[in-house]
Amino acid sequence: GAVVSQHPSWVICKSGTSVKIECRSLDFQATTMFWYRQFPKQSLMLMATSNEGSKATYEQGVEKDKFLINHASLTLSTLTVTSAHPEDSSFYICSATISWGSNQPQHFGDGTRLSIL
Amino acid sequence: DAKTTQPNSMESNEEEPVHLPCNHSTISGTDYIHWYRQLPSQGPEYVIHGLTSNVNNRMASLAIAEDRKSSTLILHRATLRDAAVYYCILRFGGSGGGADGLTFGKGTHLIIQP
Numbered sequence: 177g178a179v180v181s182q183h184p185s186w187v188i189c190k191s192g193t194s195v196k197i198e199c200r201s202l203d204f205q206a207t208t209m210f211w212y213r214q215f216p217k218q219s220l221m222l223m224a225t226s227n228e229g230s231k232a233t234y235e236q237g238v239e240k241d242k243f244l245i246n247h248a249s250l251t252l253s254t255l256t257v258t259s260a261h262p263e264d265s266s267f268y269i270c271s272a273t274i275s276w277g278s279n280q281p282q283h284f285g286d287g288t289r290l291s292i293l
Numbered sequence: 294d295a296k297t298t299q300p301n302s303m304e305s306n307e308e309e310p311v312h313l314p315c316n317h318s319t320i321s322g323t324d325y326i327h328w329y330r331q332l333p334s335q336g337p338e339y340v341i342h343g344l345t346s347n348v349n350n351r352m353a354s355l356a357i358a359e360d361r362k363s364s365t366l367i368l369h370r371a372t373l374r375d376a377a378v379y380y381c382i383l384r385f386g387g388s389g390g391g392a393d394g395l396t397f398g399k400g401t402h403l404i405i406q407p
Contacts, residue, residue: 285336
């Protein structure tokens, strides 16, 4: 149980285009989903917290107009990288929790590798 | 979340037990200790968590020091598939805790030799 699916697994696109990444909780409802970014040889960095039906909360230094997050249902959150540039190339990972609480694990998707040419 | 300290890397042989240490000397009384691991080119995977008592599950065991300032993740019989980066993360257990994302450190890169 507690499966999180991410799509696509990888994407290559030209500079200036927008890319949408989907994160779905397959067998549970997730009030809150999280988006992380990981550059090569580095650890995961939290980008934003996505709450169903409300605006996302972005971490300091993350441009909310560039990384658009939509959490329209309890099983789907999307991250859109707008006008992507080579420096946005990274491994994007989402996670979700079944319920709140610091004793609850987060369940992660397999990530999306984004390469901007 | 309070800070944790882990060795950069560890090496072990296949089919032997592995003990991965984590120091968290500034842990508060309500912080939970979580462990995740990340296999190459994959998202992190939850391993185990605990508060005060030792915990066991099908993946691993978590031994927590009596003063809670350190903990050890135990893989009882390592396989090549256990080669990953292991992250020890504290989660605030007070009011509002758990509503935020995880703060990942550098973790321990576990190498398993056949």
